[in-house]
Amino acid sequence: MKILSIQSAVAYGHVGNSAAVFPLQRIGVEVLPVYTVNFSNHTGYGAWRGPMISPDDVREVITGIEERGAFPGIDAVLSGYQGGEGIADVILDAVARVKAANPDAIYACDPVMGNAKSGCFVAPAIPVLLRDRVVPAADLITPNQFELGFLTDTEPDTLESTLASVDLVRATGPSAVLVTSVERPDREEGTIEMLAVDDAGAWIVQTPLLPMKANGSGDVSAALFTAHYLRTRDAADALARTTSSVFDLLERTHESGERELQLVESQDAYANPRMQFTVRRVR
Template sequence: MKILSIQSAVAYGHVGNSAAVFPLQRIGVEVLPVYTVNFSNHTGYGSWRGPLISPDDVRDVITGIEERGVLPQIDVVLSGYQGGEGIADVILDAVERVKAANPSAIYSCDPVMGNARSGCFVAPAIPVLLRDRVVPAADIITPNQFELGFLTDTEPDTLESTLASVDRIRETGPRTVLVTSVERPDRPEGTIEMLAVDDAGAWIVQTPHIPMKANGSGDVTAALFTAHYRRTRNLGDALARTTSSVFDLLQRTHDSGERELQLVESQEFYAHPRMQFEARQVR
Protein backbone atom coordinates (compact mmCIF):
# COMPACT_ATOMS: atom_id res chain seq x y z
CA MET A 1 0.00 0.00 0.00
CA LYS A 2 1.15 3.53 -0.80
CA ILE A 3 -0.25 6.63 0.91
CA LEU A 4 0.31 10.21 -0.25
CA SER A 5 0.11 12.13 3.02
CA ILE A 6 -0.24 15.92 2.71
CA GLN A 7 0.23 17.37 6.19
CA SER A 8 2.35 19.57 8.42
CA ALA A 9 5.76 18.57 9.75
CA VAL A 10 7.72 19.47 12.87
CA ALA A 11 11.35 18.84 13.79
CA TYR A 12 10.65 18.39 17.52
CA GLY A 13 7.69 16.30 18.61
CA HIS A 14 5.03 14.47 16.68
CA VAL A 15 2.10 16.09 14.87
CA GLY A 16 0.91 15.95 11.27
CA ASN A 17 3.22 13.89 9.09
CA SER A 18 5.69 13.77 11.96
CA ALA A 19 3.07 11.72 13.82
CA ALA A 20 1.48 9.78 10.96
CA VAL A 21 4.39 8.56 8.86
CA PHE A 22 6.30 6.31 11.28
CA PRO A 23 3.29 4.31 12.55
CA LEU A 24 2.24 3.74 8.94
CA GLN A 25 5.72 2.58 8.00
CA ARG A 26 5.77 0.29 11.03
CA ILE A 27 2.69 -1.55 9.74
CA GLY A 28 4.22 -1.93 6.30
CA VAL A 29 2.80 1.05 4.43
CA GLU A 30 4.91 3.06 1.99
CA VAL A 31 4.31 6.75 2.72
CA LEU A 32 5.01 9.70 0.45
CA PRO A 33 4.97 12.66 2.86
CA VAL A 34 4.31 16.11 1.43
CA TYR A 35 4.76 18.95 3.93
CA THR A 36 2.51 21.99 4.24
CA VAL A 37 4.63 23.60 6.98
CA ASN A 38 8.10 22.85 8.32
CA PHE A 39 8.06 24.09 11.90
CA SER A 40 10.46 23.63 14.78
CA ASN A 41 7.59 22.38 16.98
CA HIS A 42 3.80 22.37 17.10
CA THR A 43 2.01 25.64 17.79
CA GLY A 44 0.66 24.49 21.15
CA TYR A 45 3.89 25.71 22.72
CA GLY A 46 2.91 29.28 21.86
CA SER A 47 6.06 29.98 19.86
CA TRP A 48 7.70 28.20 16.96
CA ARG A 49 10.01 28.83 14.04
CA GLY A 50 10.08 27.75 10.43
CA PRO A 51 8.16 28.36 7.23
CA LEU A 52 4.63 27.89 6.07
CA ILE A 53 5.05 26.27 2.68
CA SER A 54 3.14 28.10 -0.02
CA PRO A 55 0.35 26.23 -1.83
CA ASP A 56 2.28 26.64 -5.08
CA ASP A 57 5.33 24.94 -3.58
CA VAL A 58 3.23 22.10 -2.16
CA ARG A 59 1.61 21.64 -5.57
CA ASP A 60 5.06 21.64 -7.17
CA VAL A 61 6.21 18.77 -4.94
CA ILE A 62 3.12 16.75 -5.89
CA THR A 63 3.75 17.50 -9.57
CA GLY A 64 7.29 16.23 -9.16
CA ILE A 65 5.93 12.98 -7.69
CA GLU A 66 3.54 12.74 -10.64
CA GLU A 67 6.44 13.16 -13.04
CA ARG A 68 8.07 10.06 -11.55
CA GLY A 69 5.03 8.07 -12.71
CA VAL A 70 4.02 7.15 -9.17
CA LEU A 71 0.39 8.30 -9.04
CA PRO A 72 -1.08 5.04 -10.46
CA GLN A 73 0.49 3.27 -7.46
CA ILE A 74 -1.09 5.55 -4.83
CA ASP A 75 -3.87 3.82 -2.90
CA VAL A 76 -4.79 6.65 -0.52
CA VAL A 77 -4.49 10.41 -0.29
CA LEU A 78 -4.46 11.45 3.39
CA SER A 79 -4.82 15.00 4.69
CA GLY A 80 -5.08 16.58 8.12
CA TYR A 81 -4.78 20.10 9.57
CA GLN A 82 -5.11 22.79 6.92
CA GLY A 83 -3.46 25.98 8.05
CA GLY A 84 -4.71 28.19 5.22
CA GLU A 85 -7.42 28.31 2.59
CA GLY A 86 -5.09 27.80 -0.37
CA ILE A 87 -3.94 24.33 0.64
CA ALA A 88 -7.43 22.87 0.17
CA ASP A 89 -7.28 23.52 -3.57
CA VAL A 90 -3.92 21.75 -3.73
CA ILE A 91 -5.24 18.73 -1.83
CA LEU A 92 -8.40 18.46 -3.90
CA ASP A 93 -6.36 18.76 -7.10
CA ALA A 94 -4.04 16.00 -5.86
CA VAL A 95 -7.03 13.77 -5.08
CA GLU A 96 -8.40 14.35 -8.57
CA ARG A 97 -5.07 13.55 -10.19
CA VAL A 98 -4.48 10.42 -8.11
CA LYS A 99 -7.97 9.09 -8.77
CA ALA A 100 -7.57 9.74 -12.50
CA ALA A 101 -4.39 7.68 -12.43
CA ASN A 102 -5.80 5.00 -10.12
CA PRO A 103 -9.62 4.85 -10.01
CA SER A 104 -9.53 2.54 -6.96
CA ALA A 105 -7.68 5.13 -4.85
CA ILE A 106 -9.49 6.82 -1.97
CA TYR A 107 -9.23 10.12 -0.14
CA SER A 108 -9.18 10.17 3.67
CA CYS A 109 -9.67 13.57 5.33
CA ASP A 110 -9.21 14.43 8.98
CA PRO A 111 -11.29 17.65 9.14
CA VAL A 112 -9.34 19.33 11.91
CA MET A 113 -11.15 22.32 13.40
CA GLY A 114 -11.01 22.07 17.18
CA ASN A 115 -12.59 20.21 20.06
CA ALA A 116 -15.31 20.52 22.65
CA ARG A 117 -12.97 21.90 25.32
CA SER A 118 -11.00 24.41 23.24
CA GLY A 119 -13.54 25.31 20.57
CA CYS A 120 -12.31 26.05 17.05
CA PHE A 121 -8.59 26.75 16.79
CA VAL A 122 -8.33 27.21 13.01
CA ALA A 123 -8.90 30.30 10.89
CA PRO A 124 -12.63 31.15 10.62
CA ALA A 125 -12.81 30.30 6.91
CA ILE A 126 -11.41 26.77 7.36
CA PRO A 127 -14.43 25.01 8.94
CA VAL A 128 -16.75 26.32 6.22
CA LEU A 129 -14.25 25.31 3.53
CA LEU A 130 -13.97 21.83 5.00
CA ARG A 131 -17.75 21.44 5.24
CA ASP A 132 -18.63 22.79 1.81
CA ARG A 133 -15.77 21.61 -0.41
CA VAL A 134 -13.31 19.21 1.19
CA VAL A 135 -15.46 16.75 3.13
CA PRO A 136 -17.86 16.11 0.20
CA ALA A 137 -14.84 15.01 -1.87
CA ALA A 138 -13.63 12.52 0.76
CA ASP A 139 -14.28 8.78 0.95
CA ILE A 140 -13.27 8.57 4.62
CA ILE A 141 -13.46 11.29 7.26
CA THR A 142 -12.26 11.13 10.86
CA PRO A 143 -13.84 14.02 12.82
CA ASN A 144 -14.14 14.19 16.57
CA GLN A 145 -17.63 14.59 17.99
CA PHE A 146 -17.32 18.40 18.11
CA GLU A 147 -16.22 18.59 14.47
CA LEU A 148 -19.01 16.24 13.41
CA GLY A 149 -21.48 18.65 15.01
CA PHE A 150 -20.16 21.59 13.02
CA LEU A 151 -20.10 19.68 9.76
CA THR A 152 -23.76 18.69 10.16
CA ASP A 153 -25.12 21.69 12.12
CA THR A 154 -26.17 19.28 14.88
CA GLU A 155 -25.28 18.68 18.52
CA PRO A 156 -24.45 14.97 18.77
CA ASP A 157 -24.16 13.65 22.32
CA THR A 158 -26.07 10.38 22.69
CA LEU A 159 -25.28 7.34 20.59
CA GLU A 160 -28.51 7.83 18.65
CA SER A 161 -27.88 11.50 17.89
CA THR A 162 -24.26 10.81 16.93
CA LEU A 163 -25.37 8.10 14.53
CA ALA A 164 -27.96 10.48 13.09
CA SER A 165 -25.26 13.12 12.55
CA VAL A 166 -23.05 10.54 10.86
CA ASP A 167 -25.90 9.57 8.55
CA ARG A 168 -26.33 13.22 7.64
CA ILE A 169 -22.67 13.74 6.76
CA ARG A 170 -22.55 10.48 4.80
CA GLU A 171 -25.29 11.86 2.55
CA THR A 172 -22.90 14.63 1.47
CA GLY A 173 -20.20 12.30 0.11
CA PRO A 174 -17.97 10.34 2.51
CA ARG A 175 -19.20 6.77 2.96
CA THR A 176 -16.94 5.85 5.88
CA VAL A 177 -16.86 7.94 9.04
CA LEU A 178 -14.75 7.47 12.16
CA VAL A 179 -15.91 9.65 15.06
CA THR A 180 -13.21 10.06 17.69
CA SER A 181 -13.59 11.30 21.28
CA VAL A 182 -17.23 10.27 21.58
CA GLU A 183 -18.54 11.32 24.98
CA ARG A 184 -22.14 10.40 25.70
CA PRO A 185 -23.88 11.05 29.00
CA ASP A 186 -24.77 7.43 29.70
CA ARG A 187 -21.26 6.00 29.31
CA PRO A 188 -19.50 4.62 32.39
CA GLU A 189 -17.50 7.24 34.27
CA GLY A 190 -13.88 7.45 33.20
CA THR A 191 -14.41 6.07 29.70
CA ILE A 192 -14.37 7.41 26.17
CA GLU A 193 -15.42 5.87 22.85
CA MET A 194 -14.84 5.83 19.12
CA LEU A 195 -17.59 5.12 16.59
CA ALA A 196 -17.13 3.95 13.00
CA VAL A 197 -19.82 3.72 10.31
CA ASP A 198 -19.81 2.51 6.72
CA ASP A 199 -22.33 1.01 4.31
CA ALA A 200 -22.22 -2.32 6.14
CA GLY A 201 -22.97 -1.07 9.66
CA ALA A 202 -21.81 0.83 12.72
CA TRP A 203 -19.29 -0.22 15.38
CA ILE A 204 -18.30 1.34 18.70
CA VAL A 205 -15.38 0.70 21.02
CA GLN A 206 -14.94 1.92 24.60
CA THR A 207 -11.69 2.45 26.49
CA PRO A 208 -10.61 4.04 29.75
CA HIS A 209 -10.12 7.77 29.35
CA ILE A 210 -6.50 8.83 29.82
CA PRO A 211 -6.51 12.35 31.34
CA MET A 212 -4.00 14.15 29.16
CA LYS A 213 -3.78 16.43 26.14
CA ALA A 214 -1.84 14.61 23.45
CA ASN A 215 -1.05 16.71 20.39
CA GLY A 216 -0.75 14.46 17.35
CA SER A 217 -2.82 11.55 18.66
CA GLY A 218 -5.60 12.38 16.20
CA ASP A 219 -3.09 12.29 13.35
CA VAL A 220 -1.93 8.82 14.41
CA THR A 221 -5.54 7.66 14.75
CA ALA A 222 -6.57 8.90 11.31
CA ALA A 223 -3.51 7.36 9.67
CA LEU A 224 -3.78 3.92 11.28
CA PHE A 225 -7.53 3.64 10.82
CA THR A 226 -7.29 4.63 7.16
CA ALA A 227 -4.56 2.09 6.46
CA HIS A 228 -6.22 -0.77 8.34
CA TYR A 229 -9.59 -0.11 6.72
CA ARG A 230 -8.14 0.27 3.23
CA ARG A 231 -6.24 -2.97 3.64
CA THR A 232 -9.05 -5.17 5.02
CA ARG A 233 -12.35 -3.36 4.32
CA ASN A 234 -13.36 -4.74 7.74
CA LEU A 235 -14.69 -1.81 9.75
CA GLY A 236 -14.86 -3.52 13.14
CA ASP A 237 -11.35 -4.92 12.82
CA ALA A 238 -9.90 -1.59 11.66
CA LEU A 239 -11.56 0.17 14.60
CA ALA A 240 -10.33 -2.39 17.14
CA ARG A 241 -6.75 -2.38 15.82
CA THR A 242 -6.56 1.40 15.74
CA THR A 243 -8.03 1.76 19.22
CA SER A 244 -5.64 -0.79 20.69
CA SER A 245 -2.57 0.89 19.20
CA VAL A 246 -3.54 4.45 20.06
CA PHE A 247 -4.59 3.60 23.62
CA ASP A 248 -1.23 1.98 24.33
CA LEU A 249 0.59 4.91 22.72
CA LEU A 250 -1.31 7.34 24.97
CA GLN A 251 -0.83 5.20 28.07
CA ARG A 252 2.92 4.99 27.51
CA THR A 253 3.07 8.74 26.89
CA HIS A 254 1.07 9.46 30.05
CA ASP A 255 3.24 7.13 32.13
CA SER A 256 6.41 8.77 30.80
CA GLY A 257 5.42 12.20 32.07
CA GLU A 258 6.56 13.69 28.76
CA ARG A 259 4.51 16.22 26.82
CA GLU A 260 5.25 14.76 23.39
CA LEU A 261 3.91 11.43 22.15
CA GLN A 262 6.25 8.52 22.82
CA LEU A 263 5.84 7.58 19.18
CA VAL A 264 9.02 5.59 18.56
CA GLU A 265 8.98 3.89 21.96
CA SER A 266 5.46 2.60 21.21
CA GLN A 267 6.24 1.11 17.82
CA GLU A 268 5.42 -2.50 18.76
CA PHE A 269 1.88 -1.41 19.59
CA TYR A 270 1.34 -0.47 15.92
CA ALA A 271 2.96 -3.56 14.46
CA HIS A 272 1.35 -5.96 16.94
CA PRO A 273 -1.80 -4.45 18.51
CA ARG A 274 -2.81 -6.20 21.72
CA MET A 275 -6.50 -6.13 20.63
CA GLN A 276 -7.52 -5.57 24.24
CA PHE A 277 -10.76 -3.72 23.39
CA GLU A 278 -13.78 -5.23 21.67
CA ALA A 279 -15.49 -3.33 18.89
CA ARG A 280 -19.22 -3.84 19.28
CA GLN A 281 -21.68 -3.58 16.39
CA VAL A 282 -24.48 -1.14 17.19
CA ARG A 283 -26.27 -1.10 13.85
Protein backbone atom coordinates in the same frame (compact mmCIF):
# COMPACT_ATOMS: atom_id res chain seq x y z
CA MET B 1 0.16 -0.09 -0.03
CA LYS B 2 1.13 3.52 -0.74
CA ILE B 3 -0.34 6.63 0.87
CA LEU B 4 0.27 10.20 -0.25
CA SER B 5 0.09 12.13 3.03
CA ILE B 6 -0.29 15.92 2.72
CA GLN B 7 0.12 17.35 6.21
CA SER B 8 2.16 19.59 8.47
CA ALA B 9 5.55 18.60 9.83
CA VAL B 10 7.46 19.52 12.98
CA ALA B 11 11.05 18.90 14.00
CA TYR B 12 10.32 18.64 17.74
CA GLY B 13 7.51 16.34 18.76
CA HIS B 14 4.90 14.51 16.74
CA VAL B 15 1.93 16.05 14.93
CA GLY B 16 0.80 15.92 11.31
CA ASN B 17 3.12 13.90 9.13
CA SER B 18 5.57 13.80 12.02
CA ALA B 19 2.96 11.71 13.85
CA ALA B 20 1.42 9.78 10.95
CA VAL B 21 4.37 8.61 8.86
CA PHE B 22 6.25 6.37 11.28
CA PRO B 23 3.25 4.33 12.52
CA LEU B 24 2.23 3.79 8.90
CA GLN B 25 5.73 2.68 7.97
CA ARG B 26 5.81 0.37 10.99
CA ILE B 27 2.76 -1.50 9.67
CA GLY B 28 4.29 -1.82 6.22
CA VAL B 29 2.83 1.17 4.39
CA GLU B 30 4.95 3.13 1.91
CA VAL B 31 4.31 6.80 2.70
CA LEU B 32 4.94 9.73 0.39
CA PRO B 33 4.92 12.68 2.83
CA VAL B 34 4.28 16.16 1.49
CA TYR B 35 4.65 18.99 4.01
CA THR B 36 2.35 21.99 4.26
CA VAL B 37 4.39 23.62 7.04
CA ASN B 38 7.84 22.90 8.41
CA PHE B 39 7.74 24.17 11.98
CA SER B 40 10.10 23.72 14.89
CA ASN B 41 7.20 22.43 17.05
CA HIS B 42 3.42 22.41 17.11
CA THR B 43 1.61 25.67 17.74
CA GLY B 44 0.19 24.52 21.08
CA TYR B 45 3.38 25.76 22.72
CA GLY B 46 2.42 29.32 21.81
CA ALA B 47 5.72 29.94 20.04
CA TRP B 48 7.28 28.23 17.04
CA ARG B 49 9.65 28.88 14.19
CA GLY B 50 9.81 27.87 10.59
CA PRO B 51 7.85 28.44 7.39
CA MET B 52 4.34 27.79 6.25
CA ILE B 53 4.87 26.34 2.79
CA SER B 54 2.99 28.14 0.05
CA PRO B 55 0.26 26.25 -1.81
CA ASP B 56 2.23 26.70 -5.04
CA ASP B 57 5.29 25.05 -3.51
CA VAL B 58 3.18 22.18 -2.13
CA ARG B 59 1.67 21.72 -5.59
CA GLU B 60 5.15 21.64 -7.12
CA VAL B 61 6.23 18.82 -4.81
CA ILE B 62 3.12 16.84 -5.68
CA THR B 63 3.69 17.43 -9.39
CA GLY B 64 7.22 16.15 -9.00
CA ILE B 65 5.88 12.96 -7.45
CA GLU B 66 3.45 12.62 -10.36
CA GLU B 67 6.29 13.07 -12.83
CA ARG B 68 8.06 10.09 -11.30
CA GLY B 69 5.07 7.96 -12.33
CA ALA B 70 3.94 7.30 -8.76
CA PHE B 71 0.25 8.16 -8.99
CA PRO B 72 -1.04 4.83 -10.42
CA GLY B 73 0.42 3.03 -7.38
CA ILE B 74 -1.06 5.34 -4.74
CA ASP B 75 -3.90 3.74 -2.78
CA ALA B 76 -4.96 6.76 -0.74
CA VAL B 77 -4.45 10.47 -0.31
CA LEU B 78 -4.49 11.47 3.37
CA SER B 79 -4.82 15.04 4.61
CA GLY B 80 -5.05 16.61 8.05
CA TYR B 81 -4.65 20.12 9.50
CA GLN B 82 -4.97 22.81 6.85
CA GLY B 83 -3.20 25.97 7.93
CA GLY B 84 -4.47 28.22 5.15
CA GLU B 85 -7.32 28.39 2.67
CA GLY B 86 -5.17 27.84 -0.43
CA ILE B 87 -4.00 24.36 0.51
CA ALA B 88 -7.49 22.88 0.04
CA ASP B 89 -7.37 23.49 -3.70
CA VAL B 90 -3.98 21.80 -3.88
CA ILE B 91 -5.23 18.76 -1.95
CA LEU B 92 -8.42 18.41 -4.00
CA ASP B 93 -6.45 18.75 -7.22
CA ALA B 94 -4.03 16.04 -6.04
CA VAL B 95 -6.95 13.77 -5.16
CA ALA B 96 -8.46 14.22 -8.63
CA ARG B 97 -5.15 13.48 -10.34
CA VAL B 98 -4.43 10.42 -8.21
CA LYS B 99 -7.93 9.04 -8.81
CA ALA B 100 -7.55 9.64 -12.55
CA ALA B 101 -4.40 7.51 -12.45
CA ASN B 102 -5.87 4.93 -10.05
CA PRO B 103 -9.70 4.86 -9.90
CA ASP B 104 -9.54 2.56 -6.85
CA ALA B 105 -7.68 5.15 -4.75
CA ILE B 106 -9.53 6.87 -1.91
CA TYR B 107 -9.30 10.25 -0.24
CA ALA B 108 -9.12 10.14 3.57
CA CYS B 109 -9.65 13.50 5.25
CA ASP B 110 -9.14 14.35 8.89
CA PRO B 111 -11.18 17.59 9.07
CA VAL B 112 -9.17 19.24 11.82
CA MET B 113 -10.95 22.24 13.37
CA GLY B 114 -10.76 21.94 17.14
CA ASN B 115 -12.30 20.05 20.01
CA ALA B 116 -15.01 20.35 22.63
CA LYS B 117 -12.65 21.69 25.31
CA SER B 118 -10.70 24.22 23.24
CA GLY B 119 -13.24 25.15 20.58
CA CYS B 120 -12.02 25.93 17.06
CA PHE B 121 -8.30 26.60 16.74
CA VAL B 122 -8.09 27.10 12.98
CA ALA B 123 -8.70 30.22 10.88
CA PRO B 124 -12.42 31.09 10.67
CA ALA B 125 -12.65 30.25 6.97
CA ILE B 126 -11.25 26.72 7.35
CA PRO B 127 -14.26 24.95 8.98
CA VAL B 128 -16.61 26.30 6.31
CA LEU B 129 -14.18 25.28 3.57
CA LEU B 130 -13.89 21.79 5.02
CA ARG B 131 -17.66 21.42 5.34
CA ASP B 132 -18.61 22.79 1.94
CA ARG B 133 -15.81 21.62 -0.36
CA VAL B 134 -13.32 19.22 1.18
CA VAL B 135 -15.43 16.72 3.13
CA PRO B 136 -17.89 16.15 0.24
CA ALA B 137 -14.92 15.08 -1.90
CA ALA B 138 -13.68 12.55 0.68
CA ASP B 139 -14.34 8.82 0.81
CA LEU B 140 -13.33 8.49 4.47
CA ILE B 141 -13.35 11.15 7.18
CA THR B 142 -12.13 11.03 10.78
CA PRO B 143 -13.69 13.93 12.72
CA ASN B 144 -13.94 14.08 16.47
CA GLN B 145 -17.43 14.50 17.92
CA PHE B 146 -17.09 18.30 18.06
CA GLU B 147 -16.01 18.51 14.42
CA LEU B 148 -18.82 16.17 13.38
CA GLY B 149 -21.26 18.61 14.95
CA PHE B 150 -19.94 21.53 12.92
CA LEU B 151 -19.95 19.56 9.68
CA THR B 152 -23.64 18.73 10.15
CA ASP B 153 -24.89 21.77 12.10
CA THR B 154 -25.92 19.45 14.92
CA GLU B 155 -24.93 18.83 18.54
CA PRO B 156 -24.23 15.11 18.77
CA ASP B 157 -23.93 13.78 22.30
CA THR B 158 -25.94 10.57 22.70
CA LEU B 159 -25.20 7.51 20.63
CA GLU B 160 -28.43 8.03 18.68
CA SER B 161 -27.72 11.68 17.89
CA THR B 162 -24.11 10.91 16.96
CA LEU B 163 -25.25 8.19 14.56
CA ALA B 164 -27.80 10.60 13.09
CA SER B 165 -25.06 13.19 12.56
CA VAL B 166 -22.89 10.57 10.88
CA ASP B 167 -25.75 9.75 8.53
CA LEU B 168 -26.04 13.44 7.63
CA VAL B 169 -22.35 13.80 6.83
CA ARG B 170 -22.28 10.53 4.89
CA ALA B 171 -25.09 11.89 2.74
CA THR B 172 -22.74 14.68 1.61
CA GLY B 173 -20.14 12.31 0.16
CA PRO B 174 -17.97 10.21 2.51
CA SER B 175 -18.98 6.55 2.69
CA ALA B 176 -16.92 5.74 5.79
CA VAL B 177 -16.64 7.78 8.99
CA LEU B 178 -14.52 7.35 12.11
CA VAL B 179 -15.69 9.55 14.99
CA THR B 180 -13.05 10.02 17.69
CA SER B 181 -13.48 11.43 21.21
CA VAL B 182 -17.09 10.32 21.55
CA GLU B 183 -18.33 11.33 24.99
CA ARG B 184 -21.88 10.17 25.70
CA PRO B 185 -23.56 11.34 28.93
CA ASP B 186 -24.62 7.76 29.70
CA ARG B 187 -21.23 6.16 29.17
CA GLU B 188 -19.36 4.50 32.02
CA GLU B 189 -17.50 7.08 34.11
CA GLY B 190 -13.84 7.46 33.21
CA THR B 191 -14.21 6.17 29.67
CA ILE B 192 -14.17 7.53 26.12
CA GLU B 193 -15.27 5.95 22.84
CA MET B 194 -14.67 5.81 19.11
CA LEU B 195 -17.35 5.05 16.53
CA ALA B 196 -16.89 3.69 12.99
CA VAL B 197 -19.62 3.66 10.37
CA ASP B 198 -19.73 2.51 6.76
CA ASP B 199 -22.22 0.85 4.40
CA ALA B 200 -21.95 -2.43 6.34
CA GLY B 201 -22.96 -1.02 9.72
CA ALA B 202 -21.81 0.90 12.78
CA TRP B 203 -19.46 -0.15 15.61
CA ILE B 204 -18.35 1.47 18.85
CA VAL B 205 -15.43 0.76 21.16
CA GLN B 206 -14.81 2.04 24.70
CA THR B 207 -11.47 2.59 26.46
CA PRO B 208 -10.36 4.17 29.72
CA LEU B 209 -10.05 7.95 29.51
CA LEU B 210 -6.49 8.90 30.39
CA PRO B 211 -6.01 12.21 32.27
CA MET B 212 -3.89 13.91 29.64
CA LYS B 213 -3.88 15.95 26.46
CA ALA B 214 -1.77 14.57 23.63
CA ASN B 215 -1.25 16.61 20.49
CA GLY B 216 -0.95 14.36 17.46
CA SER B 217 -2.98 11.41 18.70
CA GLY B 218 -5.75 12.25 16.25
CA ASP B 219 -3.23 12.26 13.41
CA VAL B 220 -2.06 8.78 14.40
CA SER B 221 -5.66 7.56 14.66
CA ALA B 222 -6.57 8.89 11.21
CA ALA B 223 -3.49 7.37 9.60
CA LEU B 224 -3.80 3.92 11.17
CA PHE B 225 -7.55 3.66 10.59
CA THR B 226 -7.11 4.66 6.95
CA ALA B 227 -4.47 1.99 6.37
CA HIS B 228 -6.30 -0.78 8.19
CA TYR B 229 -9.58 0.05 6.47
CA LEU B 230 -7.90 0.13 3.08
CA ARG B 231 -6.47 -3.33 3.63
CA THR B 232 -9.62 -5.08 4.79
CA ARG B 233 -12.62 -2.79 4.12
CA ASP B 234 -13.69 -4.05 7.54
CA ALA B 235 -14.58 -1.05 9.72
CA ALA B 236 -14.90 -3.12 12.90
CA ASP B 237 -11.45 -4.66 12.50
CA ALA B 238 -9.88 -1.31 11.56
CA LEU B 239 -11.52 0.25 14.63
CA ALA B 240 -10.24 -2.48 16.94
CA ARG B 241 -6.67 -2.28 15.64
CA THR B 242 -6.55 1.50 15.68
CA THR B 243 -8.00 1.76 19.17
CA SER B 244 -5.57 -0.81 20.57
CA SER B 245 -2.53 0.91 19.07
CA VAL B 246 -3.52 4.46 19.99
CA PHE B 247 -4.49 3.59 23.56
CA ASP B 248 -1.14 1.89 24.16
CA LEU B 249 0.63 4.90 22.64
CA LEU B 250 -1.27 7.27 24.93
CA GLU B 251 -0.78 5.10 28.00
CA ARG B 252 2.99 4.92 27.41
CA THR B 253 3.09 8.69 26.87
CA HIS B 254 1.13 9.31 30.09
CA GLU B 255 3.40 7.02 32.07
CA SER B 256 6.49 8.76 30.69
CA GLY B 257 5.42 12.15 32.05
CA GLU B 258 6.45 13.73 28.75
CA ARG B 259 4.30 16.20 26.86
CA GLU B 260 5.05 14.77 23.41
CA LEU B 261 3.82 11.41 22.14
CA GLN B 262 6.21 8.55 22.79
CA LEU B 263 5.80 7.59 19.15
CA VAL B 264 8.96 5.59 18.54
CA GLU B 265 8.92 3.90 21.94
CA SER B 266 5.40 2.61 21.21
CA GLN B 267 6.19 1.11 17.82
CA ASP B 268 5.30 -2.47 18.71
CA ALA B 269 1.76 -1.32 19.49
CA TYR B 270 1.27 -0.45 15.81
CA ALA B 271 2.85 -3.55 14.34
CA ASN B 272 1.32 -5.98 16.86
CA PRO B 273 -1.83 -4.44 18.40
CA ARG B 274 -3.02 -6.30 21.49
CA MET B 275 -6.69 -6.07 20.43
CA GLN B 276 -7.59 -5.62 24.10
CA PHE B 277 -10.88 -3.75 23.62
CA THR B 278 -14.24 -5.15 22.54
CA VAL B 279 -15.83 -3.62 19.47
CA ARG B 280 -19.63 -3.63 19.70
CA ARG B 281 -22.01 -3.40 16.78
CA VAL B 282 -24.61 -0.67 17.32
CA ARG B 283 -26.36 -0.78 13.94
